[in-house]
Amino acid sequence: MDRRFTVFLVIALVTSIYEVLSNGNLNDGDDSFKQFDELEENPAHKYSKEAQKGFEMEEEEVTIREPSGTKESFKLPINMPPVKFSFCVSCGYRQAYEQFAQILREKYPGIDIHGENYPPGILRTVGAQVIGMVKIALIVCVVSGRSPFPTLGLETPTFFQWMLSNRLSAALMLFLFSNAIEGMLQSTGAFEIYIESERIWSKLESGRVPSPPELFQAIDSHLAIRRGGAGRFGSSSSFGIDGS
Numbered sequence: 001m002d003r004r005f006t007v008f009l010v011i012a013l014v015t016s017i018y019e020v021l022s023n024g025n026l027n028d029g030d031d032s033f034k035q036f037d038e039l040e041e042n043p044a045h046k047y048s049k050e051a052q053k054g055f056e057m058e059e060e061e062v063t064i065r066e067p068s069g070t071k072e073s074f075k076l077p078i079n080m081p082p083v084k085f086s087f088c089v090s091c092g093y094r095q096a097y098e099q100f101a102q103i104l105r106e107k108y109p110g111i112d113i114h115g116e117n118y119p120p121g122i123l124r125t126v127g128a129q130v131i132g133m134v135k136i137a138l139i140v141c142v143v144s145g146r147s148p149f150p151t152l153g154l155e156t157p158t159f160f161q162w163m164l165s166n167r168l169s170a171a172l173m174l175f176l177f178s179n180a181i182e183g184m185l186q187s188t189g190a191f192e193i194y195i196e197s198e199r200i201w202s203k204l205e206s207g208r209v210p211s212p213p214e215l216f217q218a219i220d221s222h223l224a225i226r227r228g229g230a231g232r233f234g235s236s237s238s239f240g241i242d243g244s
Contacts, residue, residue: 118190
């Protein structure tokens with residue numbers, strides 16, 4: 001096998017290993033979810049049957065522990081602001097968002113909750129888009145058996161000649177390799193919670209997600225501030241982020 005092609009495979013292997021390690025570091029933040037994984041054997045608090053079923057997920061999915069204490073419903077004030085979750089979809093945090101949303105709807109009936117993907121930086125976004133377009137172009141060239149290099153006035157590299165001779169394997173390798181890089185660029189590890197435009201929790205800054213009681217307290221604190229009673233609950237800096 002040509003030396004240059006061997007180097008290409010080594011680079012692909014190293015990048016794939018780096019992706020695994022990077023995802024492992026990102027998922028280190030998932031340890032903050034583990035505080036919810038061990039459900040109490042006899043919890044004093046019980047949700048409705050519909051909500052309770054939401055917690056009976058597979059072991060690999062993020063599970064949120066039921067908060068202890070008696071069930072308490074909160075009467076929403078007039079003009080209750082919406083709650084927004086901004087999270088990393090590629091990190092697998094959608095399930096956590098759905099469970100948090102269910103818990104909040106149980107405690108605050110009628111609350112407006114939105115969830116969206118936390119966008120990566122502009123450079124990461126542009127990089128992922130460029131890689132995606134290059135991936136499609138290369139796969140089309142490989143599958144069609146045409147080399148783009150002569151059109152550019154260049155000699156077709158040996159590794160690309162090998163790819164043209166092994167179209168299926170080369171197309172699959174390009175697809176997996178480029179997807180791995182795109183995934184690295186799009187992963188942020190974010191799980192941010194907002195009330196209107198005010199952020200009340202940041203996993204990027206605190207390194208973890210809130211427990212349900214902490215989230216309830218953060219929301220109650222914000223509502224108290226709107227009513228002029230901030231002194232009773234404290235500031236949002238107690239919930240994992242600075243009061244900026």
